[in-house]
Amino acid sequence: MFEPKIVCFYCKWCTYSGADLAGTSRMKYLPNGVVIKTMCSSRIDPQHVLDAFAKGADGVLIGGCHYGDCHYVTGNHQTYRRVEMLKKMLPSFGIDPARFRLEWISAAEAGKLVHVINEFTEQIRALGSGIPIAR
Amino acid sequence: MPDKPKIAMYWAASCGGCEISLANLHANILAVDAAFQLVFCPCLVDGKKRDVEALKDGELLITFFNGAIRTDENQEMAHLLRKKSKILIAYGSCAYEGCIPGLSNFHSKQDHFKAIYLDNPSIENPQKIVPQTETKVPEGTLTIPAFHDRVRTLAQTVDVDYFLPGCPPESFKVWEVIDSVIQGKALPPKGTIIGAGKCTVCDECEKKKEDKKIKRLYRTHEIVPDREKCLLEQGILCMGPATRDGCKAQCPNNADMPCTGCYGPPSGVRDQGAKMIAALGTALDLGDVSTLSEEQVAARVEEVIKAIPDYAGMLYKYSLPGSILGGKR
Numbered sequence: 001m002f003e004p005k006i007v008c009f010y011c012k013w014c015t016y017s018g019a020d021l022a023g024t025s026r027m028k029y030l031p032n033g034v035v036i037k038t039m040c041s042s043r044i045d046p047q048h049v050l051d052a053f054a055k056g057a058d059g060v061l062i063g064g065c066h067y068g069d070c071h072y073v074t075g076n077h078q079t080y081r082r083v084e085m086l087k088k089m090l091p092s093f094g095i096d097p098a099r100f101r102l103e104w105i106s107a108a109e110a111g112k113l114v115h116v117i118n119e120f121t122e123q124i125r126a127l128g129s130g131i132p133i134a135r
Numbered sequence: 136m137p138d139k140p141k142i143a144m145y146w147a148a149s150c151g152g153c154e155i156s157l158a159n160l161h162a163n164i165l166a167v168d169a170a171f172q173l174v175f176c177p178c179l180v181d182g183k184k185r186d187v188e189a190l191k192d193g194e195l196l197i198t199f200f201n202g203a204i205r206t207d208e209n210q211e212m213a214h215l216l217r218k219k220s221k222i223l224i225a226y227g228s229c230a231y232e233g234c235i236p237g238l239s240n241f242h243s244k245q246d247h248f249k250a251i252y253l254d255n256p257s258i259e260n261p262q263k264i265v266p267q268t269e270t271k272v273p274e275g276t277l278t279i280p281a282f283h284d285r286v287r288t289l290a291q292t293v294d295v296d297y298f299l300p301g302c303p304p305e306s307f308k309v310w311e312v313i314d315s316v317i318q319g320k321a322l323p324p325k326g327t328i329i330g331a332g333k334c335t336v337c338d339e340c341e342k343k344k345e346d347k348k349i350k351r352l353y354r355t356h357e358i359v360p361d362r363e364k365c366l367l368e369q370g371i372l373c374m375g376p377a378t379r380d381g382c383k384a385q386c387p388n389n390a391d392m393p394c395t396g397c398y399g400p401p402s403g404v405r406d407q408g409a410k411m412i413a414a415l416g417t418a419l420d421l422g423d424v425s426t427l428s429e430e431q432v433a434a435r436v437e438e439v440i441k442a443i444p445d446y447a448g449m450l451y452k453y454s455l456p457g458s459i460l461g462g463k464r
Protein backbone atom coordinates (compact mmCIF):
# COMPACT_ATOMS: atom_id res chain seq x y z
CA MET A 1 0.00 0.00 0.00
CA PHE A 2 1.17 3.53 -0.83
CA GLU A 3 2.34 5.34 2.31
CA PRO A 4 2.17 9.08 1.63
CA LYS A 5 4.65 11.46 3.14
CA ILE A 6 2.90 14.43 4.72
CA VAL A 7 4.73 17.46 6.02
CA CYS A 8 2.81 18.97 8.95
CA PHE A 9 3.51 22.49 10.15
CA TYR A 10 1.95 22.94 13.59
CA CYS A 11 1.72 26.17 15.51
CA LYS A 12 3.30 25.77 18.94
CA TRP A 13 0.41 27.22 20.91
CA CYS A 14 -2.49 25.15 19.63
CA THR A 15 -2.05 22.34 17.17
CA TYR A 16 1.33 21.22 18.44
CA SER A 17 -0.05 21.09 21.98
CA GLY A 18 -3.04 19.20 20.60
CA ALA A 19 -0.65 16.67 19.10
CA ASP A 20 1.11 16.45 22.47
CA LEU A 21 -2.21 15.73 24.11
CA ALA A 22 -2.98 13.03 21.54
CA GLY A 23 0.38 11.46 22.38
CA THR A 24 0.08 11.62 26.15
CA SER A 25 -3.49 10.28 25.86
CA ARG A 26 -2.08 7.36 23.87
CA MET A 27 -4.42 7.92 20.97
CA LYS A 28 -3.57 5.83 17.93
CA TYR A 29 -3.37 7.43 14.50
CA LEU A 30 -1.64 6.99 11.16
CA PRO A 31 2.09 7.73 11.22
CA ASN A 32 2.40 9.48 7.85
CA GLY A 33 2.84 13.02 9.14
CA VAL A 34 6.24 14.53 9.83
CA VAL A 35 5.73 17.42 12.22
CA ILE A 36 7.56 20.74 12.15
CA LYS A 37 6.80 23.10 15.02
CA THR A 38 6.51 26.83 14.33
CA MET A 39 5.74 29.69 16.66
CA CYS A 40 2.60 30.62 14.72
CA SER A 41 0.92 29.33 11.59
CA SER A 42 1.75 32.68 9.98
CA ARG A 43 5.45 31.90 10.44
CA ILE A 44 5.06 29.40 7.63
CA ASP A 45 6.42 31.11 4.57
CA PRO A 46 4.70 30.00 1.35
CA GLN A 47 8.25 29.08 0.30
CA HIS A 48 8.23 26.34 2.96
CA VAL A 49 5.10 24.82 1.44
CA LEU A 50 6.50 24.86 -2.10
CA ASP A 51 9.81 23.50 -0.83
CA ALA A 52 8.03 20.59 0.85
CA PHE A 53 6.28 19.70 -2.42
CA ALA A 54 9.46 20.20 -4.42
CA LYS A 55 11.33 17.82 -2.13
CA GLY A 56 8.76 15.08 -2.54
CA ALA A 57 6.03 15.61 0.05
CA ASP A 58 2.76 14.05 -1.08
CA GLY A 59 0.77 16.41 1.11
CA VAL A 60 1.22 19.45 3.32
CA LEU A 61 -0.87 20.17 6.40
CA ILE A 62 -0.84 23.42 8.32
CA GLY A 63 -2.34 23.45 11.80
CA GLY A 64 -3.04 26.70 13.61
CA CYS A 65 -5.17 28.26 16.33
CA HIS A 66 -8.88 28.97 15.88
CA TYR A 67 -9.86 32.53 14.98
CA GLY A 68 -9.60 34.67 18.08
CA ASP A 69 -7.05 32.32 19.67
CA CYS A 70 -3.88 33.16 17.72
CA HIS A 71 -1.14 34.05 20.17
CA TYR A 72 -0.17 36.87 17.83
CA VAL A 73 -3.77 38.02 17.31
CA THR A 74 -4.02 38.16 13.50
CA GLY A 75 -1.44 35.55 12.45
CA ASN A 76 -3.97 32.87 11.58
CA HIS A 77 -5.96 35.29 9.42
CA GLN A 78 -2.83 35.99 7.40
CA THR A 79 -2.20 32.27 7.14
CA TYR A 80 -5.70 31.70 5.81
CA ARG A 81 -5.28 34.27 3.02
CA ARG A 82 -1.90 32.91 2.01
CA VAL A 83 -3.22 29.37 1.93
CA GLU A 84 -6.17 30.39 -0.24
CA MET A 85 -3.91 32.22 -2.70
CA LEU A 86 -1.52 29.26 -2.80
CA LYS A 87 -4.42 26.92 -3.50
CA LYS A 88 -5.40 29.04 -6.48
CA MET A 89 -1.83 28.83 -7.76
CA LEU A 90 -0.94 25.17 -7.18
CA PRO A 91 -2.90 23.73 -10.15
CA SER A 92 -0.66 25.73 -12.52
CA PHE A 93 2.22 23.70 -11.10
CA GLY A 94 0.35 20.44 -11.60
CA ILE A 95 -0.29 20.04 -7.88
CA ASP A 96 -3.82 19.15 -6.79
CA PRO A 97 -4.85 21.70 -4.10
CA ALA A 98 -6.43 18.76 -2.25
CA ARG A 99 -2.87 17.86 -1.24
CA PHE A 100 -2.68 21.05 0.79
CA ARG A 101 -4.82 21.47 3.88
CA LEU A 102 -5.27 24.03 6.63
CA GLU A 103 -6.98 23.17 9.93
CA TRP A 104 -7.59 25.06 13.12
CA ILE A 105 -6.91 22.62 15.96
CA SER A 106 -6.74 23.81 19.56
CA ALA A 107 -4.58 22.40 22.36
CA ALA A 108 -7.64 20.53 23.65
CA GLU A 109 -8.66 19.01 20.32
CA ALA A 110 -6.50 15.89 20.25
CA GLY A 111 -9.47 14.01 18.81
CA LYS A 112 -9.78 16.44 15.92
CA LEU A 113 -6.05 16.14 15.22
CA VAL A 114 -6.28 12.36 15.04
CA HIS A 115 -9.31 12.58 12.77
CA VAL A 116 -7.66 15.14 10.44
CA ILE A 117 -4.44 13.16 10.07
CA ASN A 118 -6.26 9.90 9.42
CA GLU A 119 -8.64 11.46 6.92
CA PHE A 120 -5.96 13.47 5.10
CA THR A 121 -3.67 10.44 4.86
CA GLU A 122 -6.46 8.38 3.30
CA GLN A 123 -7.32 11.19 0.88
CA ILE A 124 -3.74 11.48 -0.27
CA ARG A 125 -3.42 7.74 -0.48
CA ALA A 126 -6.33 7.85 -2.93
CA LEU A 127 -4.66 10.62 -4.94
CA GLY A 128 -1.45 8.62 -5.11
CA SER A 129 2.08 9.92 -5.24
CA GLY A 130 1.33 12.54 -7.81
CA ILE A 131 4.23 14.94 -7.83
CA PRO A 132 7.11 13.76 -9.97
CA ILE A 133 10.35 15.55 -9.24
CA ALA A 134 11.09 17.58 -12.33
CA ARG A 135 14.39 18.56 -13.97
CA MET B 136 47.53 47.79 -31.46
CA PRO B 137 48.17 45.80 -28.26
CA ASP B 138 45.77 42.96 -27.73
CA LYS B 139 42.69 44.15 -25.91
CA PRO B 140 40.86 41.64 -23.70
CA LYS B 141 38.21 39.85 -25.70
CA ILE B 142 34.54 39.84 -24.74
CA ALA B 143 31.44 38.20 -26.21
CA MET B 144 27.69 38.49 -25.93
CA TYR B 145 25.38 35.71 -26.98
CA TRP B 146 21.63 35.29 -27.17
CA ALA B 147 19.92 32.03 -26.45
CA ALA B 148 16.11 32.00 -25.95
CA SER B 149 15.68 35.75 -25.70
CA CYS B 150 14.14 38.74 -27.40
CA GLY B 151 17.15 40.92 -28.21
CA GLY B 152 16.32 43.47 -25.53
CA CYS B 153 19.51 42.61 -23.67
CA GLU B 154 21.62 43.56 -26.70
CA ILE B 155 19.70 46.83 -26.85
CA SER B 156 20.54 47.44 -23.19
CA LEU B 157 24.23 47.12 -24.08
CA ALA B 158 23.87 49.39 -27.12
CA ASN B 159 22.01 51.78 -24.79
CA LEU B 160 25.27 52.60 -23.04
CA HIS B 161 25.28 55.43 -25.61
CA ALA B 162 28.65 57.21 -25.73
CA ASN B 163 30.07 54.77 -23.20
CA ILE B 164 29.93 52.08 -25.85
CA LEU B 165 33.06 53.80 -27.22
CA ALA B 166 34.76 53.26 -23.87
CA VAL B 167 33.78 49.59 -24.08
CA ASP B 168 35.28 49.43 -27.55
CA ALA B 169 38.45 51.16 -26.37
CA ALA B 170 38.92 48.69 -23.53
CA PHE B 171 37.74 45.44 -25.10
CA GLN B 172 37.47 43.64 -28.36
CA LEU B 173 33.91 42.44 -28.95
CA VAL B 174 34.70 39.29 -30.88
CA PHE B 175 31.32 37.58 -30.89
CA CYS B 176 27.82 39.01 -30.70
CA PRO B 177 25.54 37.82 -33.50
CA CYS B 178 23.12 40.69 -32.94
CA LEU B 179 25.67 43.48 -33.24
CA VAL B 180 28.86 42.32 -34.95
CA ASP B 181 29.80 39.75 -37.54
CA GLY B 182 31.38 36.72 -35.96
CA LYS B 183 30.71 33.04 -36.39
CA LYS B 184 30.58 30.06 -34.11
CA ARG B 185 33.74 28.70 -35.71
CA ASP B 186 35.57 31.88 -34.62
CA VAL B 187 34.63 31.10 -31.03
CA GLU B 188 35.66 27.48 -31.45
CA ALA B 189 39.06 28.67 -32.70
CA LEU B 190 39.71 30.60 -29.46
CA LYS B 191 41.82 29.08 -26.70
CA ASP B 192 39.96 27.96 -23.57
CA GLY B 193 39.45 30.95 -21.29
CA GLU B 194 40.56 33.36 -23.98
CA LEU B 195 37.40 35.44 -23.63
CA LEU B 196 37.68 37.61 -20.55
CA ILE B 197 33.91 37.99 -20.22
CA THR B 198 30.88 36.54 -21.92
CA PHE B 199 27.56 38.21 -21.35
CA PHE B 200 25.15 35.37 -21.94
CA ASN B 201 21.53 36.38 -22.33
CA GLY B 202 18.55 34.16 -22.98
CA ALA B 203 17.22 31.00 -21.42
CA ILE B 204 18.08 27.45 -22.46
CA ARG B 205 15.23 26.19 -24.62
CA THR B 206 16.93 24.12 -27.37
CA ASP B 207 19.98 21.98 -28.03
CA GLU B 208 21.52 24.92 -29.82
CA ASN B 209 21.16 27.17 -26.75
CA GLN B 210 22.71 24.45 -24.64
CA GLU B 211 25.59 23.81 -27.02
CA MET B 212 26.46 27.51 -27.15
CA ALA B 213 26.28 27.75 -23.35
CA HIS B 214 28.82 24.92 -23.02
CA LEU B 215 31.06 26.35 -25.73
CA LEU B 216 31.08 29.86 -24.28
CA ARG B 217 31.60 28.53 -20.76
CA LYS B 218 34.73 26.76 -21.95
CA LYS B 219 36.08 29.80 -23.79
CA SER B 220 35.35 32.37 -21.07
CA LYS B 221 37.15 33.31 -17.87
CA ILE B 222 34.03 35.02 -16.56
CA LEU B 223 30.57 33.91 -17.62
CA ILE B 224 27.80 36.32 -16.70
CA ALA B 225 24.13 35.36 -16.86
CA TYR B 226 22.97 38.64 -18.36
CA GLY B 227 19.34 39.57 -18.01
CA SER B 228 16.38 37.81 -16.50
CA CYS B 229 16.17 34.99 -19.11
CA ALA B 230 19.66 33.67 -18.43
CA TYR B 231 19.37 34.39 -14.71
CA GLU B 232 15.95 32.94 -13.92
CA GLY B 233 14.16 31.98 -17.15
CA CYS B 234 11.96 35.04 -17.66
CA ILE B 235 9.19 35.16 -20.30
CA PRO B 236 10.43 32.11 -22.28
CA GLY B 237 10.39 30.28 -18.96
CA LEU B 238 6.62 30.73 -18.57
CA SER B 239 6.48 27.90 -21.07
CA ASN B 240 7.27 25.56 -18.15
CA PHE B 241 3.62 25.75 -17.16
CA HIS B 242 3.01 23.46 -20.14
CA SER B 243 4.65 20.42 -21.64
CA LYS B 244 6.49 20.27 -24.93
CA GLN B 245 3.61 18.19 -26.31
CA ASP B 246 1.09 20.89 -25.27
CA HIS B 247 3.16 23.50 -27.09
CA PHE B 248 3.52 21.55 -30.29
CA LYS B 249 -0.18 20.74 -30.26
CA ALA B 250 -1.21 24.35 -29.66
CA ILE B 251 1.25 25.88 -32.12
CA TYR B 252 1.32 23.40 -35.00
CA LEU B 253 -1.99 21.52 -34.78
CA ASP B 254 -4.74 23.43 -32.96
CA ASN B 255 -3.80 26.99 -33.81
CA PRO B 256 -6.87 28.45 -35.60
CA SER B 257 -4.72 30.26 -38.16
CA ILE B 258 -2.84 27.15 -39.20
CA GLU B 259 -3.69 24.56 -41.81
CA ASN B 260 -1.77 21.38 -41.21
CA PRO B 261 -3.83 18.42 -42.49
CA GLN B 262 -0.82 16.09 -42.44
CA LYS B 263 -0.24 17.03 -38.80
CA ILE B 264 3.41 17.83 -39.29
CA VAL B 265 5.34 18.93 -36.24
CA PRO B 266 9.03 19.88 -36.22
CA GLN B 267 11.45 16.95 -36.38
CA THR B 268 15.11 17.18 -35.52
CA GLU B 269 15.93 15.40 -38.80
CA THR B 270 14.15 15.55 -42.14
CA LYS B 271 15.21 13.65 -45.24
CA VAL B 272 14.96 15.56 -48.51
CA PRO B 273 16.32 14.53 -51.94
CA GLU B 274 19.39 16.68 -51.35
CA GLY B 275 20.24 15.03 -48.04
CA THR B 276 19.25 15.31 -44.37
CA LEU B 277 18.18 18.60 -42.80
CA THR B 278 18.57 19.06 -39.08
CA ILE B 279 17.26 21.55 -36.54
CA PRO B 280 18.13 21.71 -32.83
CA ALA B 281 15.92 19.69 -30.50
CA PHE B 282 13.28 21.55 -28.44
CA HIS B 283 13.72 20.64 -24.77
CA ASP B 284 10.91 19.54 -22.48
CA ARG B 285 11.62 22.40 -20.14
CA VAL B 286 13.23 25.81 -20.22
CA ARG B 287 16.27 26.00 -17.96
CA THR B 288 18.30 28.88 -16.67
CA LEU B 289 21.94 29.27 -17.62
CA ALA B 290 23.09 28.16 -14.15
CA GLN B 291 20.96 25.02 -14.47
CA THR B 292 23.00 24.24 -17.58
CA VAL B 293 26.59 25.35 -16.94
CA ASP B 294 28.67 26.88 -14.16
CA VAL B 295 27.96 30.64 -13.96
CA ASP B 296 30.19 33.25 -12.33
CA TYR B 297 27.84 36.21 -11.91
CA PHE B 298 24.21 37.11 -12.41
CA LEU B 299 23.05 40.43 -13.79
CA PRO B 300 19.27 40.70 -13.46
CA GLY B 301 16.70 42.77 -15.32
CA CYS B 302 14.41 42.54 -18.30
CA PRO B 303 16.47 44.01 -19.73
CA PRO B 304 19.17 45.13 -17.28
CA GLU B 305 19.20 48.89 -16.85
CA SER B 306 22.04 50.36 -18.92
CA PHE B 307 23.36 52.56 -16.12
CA LYS B 308 23.79 49.41 -14.02
CA VAL B 309 25.45 47.58 -16.90
CA TRP B 310 27.85 50.48 -17.22
CA GLU B 311 28.68 50.35 -13.49
CA VAL B 312 29.66 46.71 -13.93
CA ILE B 313 31.70 47.21 -17.10
CA ASP B 314 33.34 50.34 -15.75
CA SER B 315 34.47 48.54 -12.60
CA VAL B 316 36.17 45.94 -14.82
CA ILE B 317 37.83 48.69 -16.89
CA GLN B 318 39.03 50.34 -13.66
CA GLY B 319 40.54 47.02 -12.64
CA LYS B 320 38.51 46.82 -9.41
CA ALA B 321 38.57 43.55 -7.47
CA LEU B 322 35.89 41.11 -8.60
CA PRO B 323 33.11 40.22 -6.17
CA PRO B 324 32.87 36.61 -4.93
CA LYS B 325 31.66 34.07 -7.42
CA GLY B 326 27.88 33.74 -7.59
CA THR B 327 27.26 37.39 -6.70
CA ILE B 328 24.29 39.17 -8.19
CA ILE B 329 25.85 42.21 -9.82
CA GLY B 330 24.40 45.37 -11.28
CA ALA B 331 21.57 45.38 -8.76
CA GLY B 332 20.79 46.16 -5.14
CA LYS B 333 20.15 43.87 -2.19
CA CYS B 334 16.86 45.28 -0.97
CA THR B 335 13.51 45.65 -2.71
CA VAL B 336 12.07 47.94 -5.36
CA CYS B 337 10.01 49.62 -2.61
CA ASP B 338 13.30 50.86 -1.21
CA GLU B 339 13.91 52.92 -4.34
CA CYS B 340 10.28 53.83 -4.95
CA GLU B 341 9.47 57.42 -4.11
CA LYS B 342 5.73 57.01 -3.70
CA LYS B 343 4.29 57.80 -0.27
CA LYS B 344 3.90 54.69 1.83
CA GLU B 345 1.69 54.17 4.83
CA ASP B 346 0.39 51.05 6.50
CA LYS B 347 -0.60 48.58 3.83
CA LYS B 348 -4.32 47.99 4.16
CA ILE B 349 -5.60 46.69 0.86
CA LYS B 350 -9.38 46.55 0.68
CA ARG B 351 -9.62 45.15 -2.84
CA LEU B 352 -7.26 44.26 -5.65
CA TYR B 353 -7.33 45.92 -9.03
CA ARG B 354 -5.78 44.97 -12.32
CA THR B 355 -3.89 47.84 -13.92
CA HIS B 356 -6.59 48.71 -16.46
CA GLU B 357 -9.31 48.95 -13.83
CA ILE B 358 -8.11 52.02 -11.96
CA VAL B 359 -6.40 55.35 -12.46
CA PRO B 360 -3.93 55.48 -9.58
CA ASP B 361 -3.18 58.39 -7.30
CA ARG B 362 0.31 59.38 -8.50
CA GLU B 363 1.60 60.24 -5.03
CA LYS B 364 0.63 57.08 -3.18
CA CYS B 365 2.02 53.55 -3.04
CA LEU B 366 0.36 51.58 -5.83
CA LEU B 367 0.04 48.43 -3.74
CA GLU B 368 -1.78 50.37 -1.03
CA GLN B 369 -4.26 51.39 -3.73
CA GLY B 370 -4.87 47.72 -4.52
CA ILE B 371 -2.76 47.51 -7.67
CA LEU B 372 -0.72 44.34 -7.58
CA CYS B 373 2.79 45.81 -7.53
CA MET B 374 5.57 43.22 -7.16
CA GLY B 375 7.85 45.77 -5.48
CA PRO B 376 7.95 44.06 -2.05
CA ALA B 377 9.17 40.80 -3.63
CA THR B 378 11.55 42.24 -6.23
CA ARG B 379 15.21 43.21 -6.05
CA ASP B 380 16.08 46.86 -6.41
CA GLY B 381 18.69 48.48 -8.62
CA CYS B 382 16.42 49.71 -11.43
CA LYS B 383 15.61 52.98 -9.59
CA ALA B 384 11.98 51.78 -9.48
CA GLN B 385 11.40 53.37 -12.85
CA CYS B 386 8.03 51.76 -13.54
CA PRO B 387 6.26 53.16 -10.46
CA ASN B 388 8.38 56.32 -10.19
CA ASN B 389 8.26 57.46 -13.80
CA ALA B 390 5.24 55.76 -15.30
CA ASP B 391 2.85 55.06 -12.39
CA MET B 392 2.92 51.43 -13.44
CA PRO B 393 3.31 48.62 -10.91
CA CYS B 394 6.55 46.68 -10.74
CA THR B 395 6.09 43.35 -12.48
CA GLY B 396 9.18 41.81 -10.92
CA CYS B 397 11.87 41.71 -13.62
CA TYR B 398 14.88 41.97 -11.27
CA GLY B 399 13.90 38.73 -9.59
CA PRO B 400 13.70 37.98 -5.86
CA PRO B 401 15.55 40.20 -3.37
CA SER B 402 18.55 38.84 -1.49
CA GLY B 403 17.64 36.08 0.95
CA VAL B 404 14.56 35.07 -1.04
CA ARG B 405 14.49 31.97 -3.19
CA ASP B 406 11.00 32.15 -4.64
CA GLN B 407 9.58 35.47 -5.75
CA GLY B 408 5.98 34.29 -6.21
CA ALA B 409 5.78 32.66 -2.80
CA LYS B 410 7.22 35.78 -1.20
CA MET B 411 4.65 37.98 -2.89
CA ILE B 412 1.87 35.74 -1.56
CA ALA B 413 3.37 36.13 1.91
CA ALA B 414 3.35 39.91 1.50
CA LEU B 415 -0.22 39.99 0.20
CA GLY B 416 -1.41 37.79 3.05
CA THR B 417 -0.23 40.50 5.42
CA ALA B 418 -1.30 43.52 3.42
CA LEU B 419 -4.92 42.57 2.74
CA ASP B 420 -7.33 44.26 5.09
CA LEU B 421 -10.79 42.80 5.51
CA GLY B 422 -11.89 45.23 8.18
CA ASP B 423 -13.18 43.97 11.52
CA VAL B 424 -13.73 40.24 11.24
CA SER B 425 -13.98 39.47 14.95
CA THR B 426 -17.77 39.06 14.81
CA LEU B 427 -17.80 37.00 11.61
CA SER B 428 -18.14 33.25 11.34
CA GLU B 429 -15.42 31.19 9.64
CA GLU B 430 -17.60 30.92 6.53
CA GLN B 431 -18.12 34.67 6.41
CA VAL B 432 -14.38 35.31 6.69
CA ALA B 433 -13.79 32.79 3.91
CA ALA B 434 -16.35 34.50 1.68
CA ARG B 435 -14.78 37.90 2.28
CA VAL B 436 -11.27 36.64 1.50
CA GLU B 437 -12.51 34.94 -1.66
CA GLU B 438 -14.21 38.17 -2.73
CA VAL B 439 -10.86 40.00 -2.58
CA ILE B 440 -8.44 37.41 -3.91
CA LYS B 441 -10.55 36.25 -6.85
CA ALA B 442 -9.70 39.54 -8.60
CA ILE B 443 -6.45 37.98 -9.82
CA PRO B 444 -7.27 35.51 -12.60
CA ASP B 445 -3.86 33.88 -12.91
CA TYR B 446 -1.72 33.93 -9.78
CA ALA B 447 1.04 31.72 -11.12
CA GLY B 448 1.46 33.65 -14.37
CA MET B 449 1.44 36.96 -12.57
CA LEU B 450 3.79 36.06 -9.72
CA TYR B 451 6.29 34.08 -11.80
CA LYS B 452 6.32 36.25 -14.90
CA TYR B 453 10.13 36.36 -14.85
CA SER B 454 11.25 33.71 -12.43
CA LEU B 455 9.55 30.40 -13.15
CA PRO B 456 12.44 28.09 -14.20
CA GLY B 457 14.58 29.39 -11.35
CA SER B 458 11.78 29.10 -8.76
CA ILE B 459 11.34 26.35 -6.17
CA LEU B 460 8.92 24.28 -8.24
CA GLY B 461 10.35 25.33 -11.61
CA GLY B 462 7.13 24.80 -13.53
CA LYS B 463 4.34 22.32 -14.01
CA ARG B 464 5.28 19.00 -12.52
Ligand code: FES
Nearest residue numbers: 011040064065071
Ligand atom coordinates in the same frame (compact mmCIF):
# COMPACT_ATOMS: atom_id res chain seq x y z
S1 FES C 1 -0.18 31.36 17.37
FE1 FES C 1 -1.26 29.65 16.61
S2 FES C 1 -1.87 30.39 14.68
FE2 FES C 1 -0.84 32.11 15.47
